[in-house]
Amino acid sequence: MKRLLLTGVTGFIGAHCLRLIRNGDYDEVHAASRHERARSESGVIWHAADLRVAAEATRIIAAVRPTHLFHAAWIATPGVYLSSPENFDWLQASIALVRAFAGQGGQRFVGVGSSAEYAPSDTPCDEDRTPLHPASIYGHCKLAFWHAVQGLAQHCKMQAAWGRVFLPFGPGDHPARLIPLALAALRARKPLPLSQGEQLRDFIYAPDAAELLVGLLGASVTGAFNIGSGQAQSVRSVIEAIADRFGARDCLRFGELAARAWEPPMLVANVNKLRDRLGLEARTPMAEALDGLIASAAVPADGTITVP
Amino acid sequence: MKRLLLTGVTGFIGAHCLRLIRNGDYDEVHAASRHERARSESGVIWHAADLRVAAEATRIIAAVRPTHLFHAAWIATPGVYLSSPENFDWLQASIALVRAFAGQGGQRFVGVGSSAEYAPSDTPCDEDRTPLHPASIYGHCKLAFWHAVQGLAQHCKMQAAWGRVFLPFGPGDHPARLIPLALAALRARKPLPLSQGEQLRDFIYAPDAAELLVGLLGASVTGAFNIGSGQAQSVRSVIEAIADRFGARDCLRFGELAARAWEPPMLVANVNKLRDRLGLEARTPMAEALDGLIASAAVPADGTITVP
Numbered sequence: 001m002k003r004l005l006l007t008g009v010t011g012f013i014g015a016h017c018l019r020l021i022r023n024g025d026y027d028e029v030h031a032a033s034r035h036e037r038a039r040s041e042s043g044v045i046w047h048a049a050d051l052r053v054a055a056e057a058t059r060i061i062a063a064v065r066p067t068h069l070f071h072a073a074w075i076a077t078p079g080v081y082l083s084s085p086e087n088f089d090w091l092q093a094s095i096a097l098v099r100a101f102a103g104q105g106g107q108r109f110v111g112v113g114s115s116a117e118y119a120p121s122d123t124p125c126d127e128d129r130t131p132l133h134p135a136s137i138y139g140h141c142k143l144a145f146w147h148a149v150q151g152l153a154q155h156c157k158m159q160a161a162w163g164r165v166f167l168p169f170g171p172g173d174h175p176a177r178l179i180p181l182a183l184a185a186l187r188a189r190k191p192l193p194l195s196q197g198e199q200l201r202d203f204i205y206a207p208d209a210a211e212l213l214v215g216l217l218g219a220s221v222t223g224a225f226n227i228g229s230g231q232a233q234s235v236r237s238v239i240e241a242i243a244d245r246f247g248a249r250d251c252l253r254f255g256e257l258a259a260r261a262w263e264p265p266m267l268v269a270n271v272n273k274l275r276d277r278l279g280l281e282a283r284t285p286m287a288e289a290l291d292g293l294i295a296s297a298a299v300p301a302d303g304t305i306t307v308p
Numbered sequence: 309m310k311r312l313l314l315t316g317v318t319g320f321i322g323a324h325c326l327r328l329i330r331n332g333d334y335d336e337v338h339a340a341s342r343h344e345r346a347r348s349e350s351g352v353i354w355h356a357a358d359l360r361v362a363a364e365a366t367r368i369i370a371a372v373r374p375t376h377l378f379h380a381a382w383i384a385t386p387g388v389y390l391s392s393p394e395n396f397d398w399l400q401a402s403i404a405l406v407r408a409f410a411g412q413g414g415q416r417f418v419g420v421g422s423s424a425e426y427a428p429s430d431t432p433c434d435e436d437r438t439p440l441h442p443a444s445i446y447g448h449c450k451l452a453f454w455h456a457v458q459g460l461a462q463h464c465k466m467q468a469a470w471g472r473v474f475l476p477f478g479p480g481d482h483p484a485r486l487i488p489l490a491l492a493a494l495r496a497r498k499p500l501p502l503s504q505g506e507q508l509r510d511f512i513y514a515p516d517a518a519e520l521l522v523g524l525l526g527a528s529v530t531g532a533f534n535i536g537s538g539q540a541q542s543v544r545s546v547i548e549a550i551a552d553r554f555g556a557r558d559c560l561r562f563g564e565l566a567a568r569a570w571e572p573p574m575l576v577a578n579v580n581k582l583r584d585r586l587g588l589e590a591r592t593p594m595a596e597a598l599d600g601l602i603a604s605a606a607v608p609a610d611g612t613i614t615v616p
Contacts, residue, residue: 088456095396095399129439131437131440132440134458137459137462137463147442148396151448152396154448
């Protein structure tokens with residue numbers, strides 16, 4: 001009997017993951033969320049719970065008794081999540097959640113980590129060699145949680161894997177994040193203030209990120225795995241690629257915004273580990289992802305891109 | 309008004325630290341412990357509390373409203389502490405403790421970390437360069453806690469420092485730990501089964517470790533600092549030095565015990581950071597520490613060495 005509990009599936013990455021969960025792979029699929037959902041056609045059993053509260057997290061484990069736990073729920077609001085004290089609520093409640101999961105015989109845990117756990121590095125981040133020195137509260141709390149999970153995995157013989165997601169973009173993204181903002185402004189041919197944009201980043205198409213995370217859930221490997229494209233792209237080059245699709249290069253205002261001091265010049269994933277261990281890698285090239293996003297998305301005035 | 313709250317001061321390292329706290333340095337000195345104490349002559353105000361319980365940890369913060377917190381309490385029982393699930397209780401309750409401390413305006417936090425946080429390294433461990441990859445549940449939980457503390461320090465502007473203690477020995481040590489065991493056996497000229505003893509370790513005399521930790525508490529530096537001697541000594545050389553003091557080399561049975569697979573060949577502190585930043589370093593040579601320990605200690609049959 002395989003009972004899967006998913007958290008965070010009303011969020012950006014979580015929603016893409018849920019679409020890839022095949023019912024045949026699990027005997028029961030449960031999802032816990034603050035946001036009410038009726039039992040969906042796809043056979044997901046929904047549970048209303050505020051997982052920031054340790055008691056609710058443990059209650060939901062007792063109710064579902066999952067064998068598999070995929071934990072994507074965490075604060076992720078752009079402009080807020082890196083320094084919000086809500087990260088401490090998520091840390092404390094998430095430890096309680098996984099402790100309860102492991103304690104009742106949970107077999108496999110997969111959590112969503114972040115590139116924000118890494119120290120700045122002028123080479124692609126390697127899961128087992130790049131130092132982990134977060135610059136943000138979010139990064140510290142995610143990494144604290146992953147260490148707690150590793151301890152629990154040792155104690156309970158629960159398998160644990162951790163997907164460190166780099167910069168996801170795609171349908172369902174928050175309108176305040178860079179690519180939706182740029183899409184909305186450039187489609188409307190409005191001027192777009194930007195930093196110099198020389199920083200190198202690893203953008204990963206959200207459906208690709210979900211494929212890697214769900215692949216990790218279905219496998220038996222343990223440890224941390226980067227969830228990235230492995231491609232170093234400057235912010236400038238991505239924004240220019242979007243502008244070119246609307247003939248709107250003249251709207252770009254590079255240098256109008258100051259660079260944020262804590263932003264490292266490079267934040268890119270080494271993706272060898274996931275490829276070598278599971279044969280998984282992101283497969284959508286940036287150009288194709290942008291074309292698809294622009295062609296398929298209904299982009300309303302506020303820039304929100306809905307999942308088709 | 310400087311109000312200091314100490315935890316873990318009925319433990320090995322904590323007891324040595326308490327002896328070095330000078331009343332003049334703080335307006336009030338409080339200590340929380342499961343173990344009942346009367347108000348001592350030295351002016352310490354004792355509070356009965358089981359700090360493994362989050363609600364008790366937050367209650368004690370509300371009662372004392374400390375400006376300074378020195379947190380040494382944690383499971384440390386030899387043979388048990390590395391893999392005990394009690395580490396998760398300490399992790400969860402310690403996060404609640406420091407969150408409550410920071411939330412009510414706590415100014416400075418110093419916690420007791422461990423060399424068990426480091427990945428195996430064939431050079432002395434450097435606080436900011438040696439990877440942190442714990443091998444034990446204890447190491448994971450200590451490191452998880454330190455990341456949570458760093459997040460809280462960013463959020464609340466609380467200063468936070470972390471002393472990673474290497475291998476302390478000295479008066480008050482638990483009789484089941486290596487040096488008390490060896491002392492008791494060799495004093496009685498009993499055969500002493502040992503591993504080959506080639507592993508290099510950083511032994512630090514507990515009164516020295518306490519001096520460094522209390523120095524860290526009184527300073528304003530932040531971040532992680534190794535609490536070690538900086539000397540790489542083989543276990544064999546230390547045991548032989550003890551044997552020689554009793555003319556008992558013939559009692560040594562090197563190789564009778566198997567090496568423990570998880571024990572790294574080398575675990576030694578780079579002590580430059582504490583010396584360069586605070587001018588502090590361990591000052592008791594091993595020979596002097598052993599002479600002092602043997603001369604002053606009443607070693608009963610069970611090997612317990614009491615603080616004189």
